[in-house]
Amino acid sequence: MPSFGDVPGKGRYRCVICDFEFEIKDGEELELCPLCEGATFEKVD
Ligand SMILES: [Zn+2]
DSSP, rough: BHHHHTOOEEEEEEEEOOOOOEETTTTTOOOOTTOOOBBBEEEOO
């Protein structure tokens, strides 16, 4: 699973703890979730 600090590529991701969704671009790092400070995410298809 993509985690805090990973650079998983552009797309939409969701925090596995609170379901907050966000998008990142190619080359961007995953930040901690702004709502719950969760560090683990899953890609949203
Ligand atoms: Zn969260």
